Amino acid sequence: MSDNRWKTAFEPYRAKTIEPLGESTEIEREELLRQCDYNLFRIPAEKVIIDLLTDSGTSALSAEQRAGLERGDESYAGSRSWLHLESTVRDITDMREIIPVHQGRAAEHLLFSELGDEGKRIVSNGLFDSTRANILAAGAEPWEIPILEGLIFERNDPFKGNIDTLSLEAELKQNGDNVPLVVMTITNNSLGGHPVSIRNLRDASEICRHYKTPFFLDACRYAENAFLIQQREPGAGGRPVEDIAREAFQLADGCWISAKKDGLSSTGGVLALRDQDLAQRLREHLIVVEGYPTHGGLAGRDLECIALGLRESLDESYLKHRIGQIEAFAKGLRDIGVPIIEPPGGHAVFIDASAMFPDLSIDLHPAATLACEIFRTGGIRGVAISAPVPRRRPGQADVSRMELVRFAIPRRAYTQNHLDFIIEVLEDILRRASAVPGLRRLDSNEHVNHFGARLEPAG
Ligand code: F0G
Secondary structure (H helix, E strand, O other): OOOOOOOOOOOOOOOOOOOOOOOOOHHHHHHHHHHOOOOHHHOOHHHOOEEOOOOOOOOOOOHHHHHHHHHOOOOOOOOHHHHHHHHHHHHHHOOOEEEEEOOHHHHHHHHHHHHOOOOOEEEEOOOOHHHHHHHHHOOOEEEEOEOHHHHOOOOOOOOOOOEOHHHHHHHHHHHHHHOOOEEEEOOEHHHOOEOOOHHHHHHHHHHHHHOOOOEEEEOOOHHHHHHHHHHHOOOOOOOOHHHHHHHHHHOOOEEEEEOOOOOOOOOOEEEEEOOHHHHHHHHHHHHHHOOOOOOOOOOHHHHHHHHHHHHHOOOHHHHHHHHHHHHHHHHHHHHOOOOEOOOOOOOEEEEEHHHHOOOOOHHHOHHHHHHHHHHHHHOEEOEEEEEEOOOOOOOOOOOOEEEEEEEEOOOOOOOHHHHHHHHHHHHHHHHOHHHOOOEEEOOOOOOOOOOOOOEEEOO
């Protein structure tokens, strides 16, 4: 990978432990879809051949991490593995107060039950489902103000994950007392996995400092975001990814990281803060719902695995391969005419299901239809995303919906051949797209999220 003379981008690792793929025939999958009410969350994973439902908790572990699992210190308090994780997170984030949690949303629950409240508004470039749900559960209001370009799928801007700084400033000026924190999600998963530029992070941080509003990062893909800054942002070219990531954290007052993404681990997460009083209050809550503050409900082996994973994900040859793999996958899909969100981001490729099935109305669920058709045809599982386009300006109504299928790529798990097979399956579906019947919702409550959806073919 270090030699630029060759154009073949091969994996900067070799397999030592392997796991057979799931197996199923098309006839079996057709029957399974019927049995599972066309809800891919209910399909037994062993029937899925290539599983791109999520990049969360699905990474392959390194030999070092496997050794770390053996070394994990299971002492209840002050374990060696905890101290290893604490010092690693301090080093990466430059924050002192480190709190372990069992996964990202536990950090969100702690934070928003402390800071969110009736009448409060959490301002963000884009919130993941669990973040939004935790804000709502605390009685506060999610307020997403991505840049306009971020909402136009075919635009090729490098940092479509950015926050609209003019709207941010206006919001804090008018309503600052009601905004307990601003959250920047890096990368911006809900809107296509796009990165946020270091410039935008600096600007947003400065605005927050001016209005004395705490500035937080939802940083579960911090390494991918930093690498995309290095690749795409003028002036960042020669800068080590670790430096870029550290600057992003230095701009913030706090952050949380789901270790299931760039932590390269099966579970876990951390909250990191500068405010000692806030950290103390969160730890008191942590003891009640998660565990003692030096394990947060995690086993010592998990703490050890996360400490190692958080560093491994900053390895530049790993990142170069990972982002290159996603770009090659996106190019393959683009070249055969599959409409994708451009440009591909750090962890996934998103297909615009409405554009792929232009004859299907929204009530025939283009995203779920495409996700099921991909599974039926090739045994590949992506995730259907059907969500309102976030409000752009205060007062503007949520009118249109995004109908997307996301292929999230597990880290270090699949090779280009697996992804090439998916492109072949999509080519087959594209040829007969107009003949694919849509899906009708069976459950009466349209607001039930995709985990509970029950559907059937409309045709
Ligand atoms: N924030 C972002 C941006 C996420 O993508 C996720 C999870 C979370 C927070 C919550 O972390 O799962 O550890 O509780 N995203 C996964 C996904 C589930 O498939 O995108 P968690």
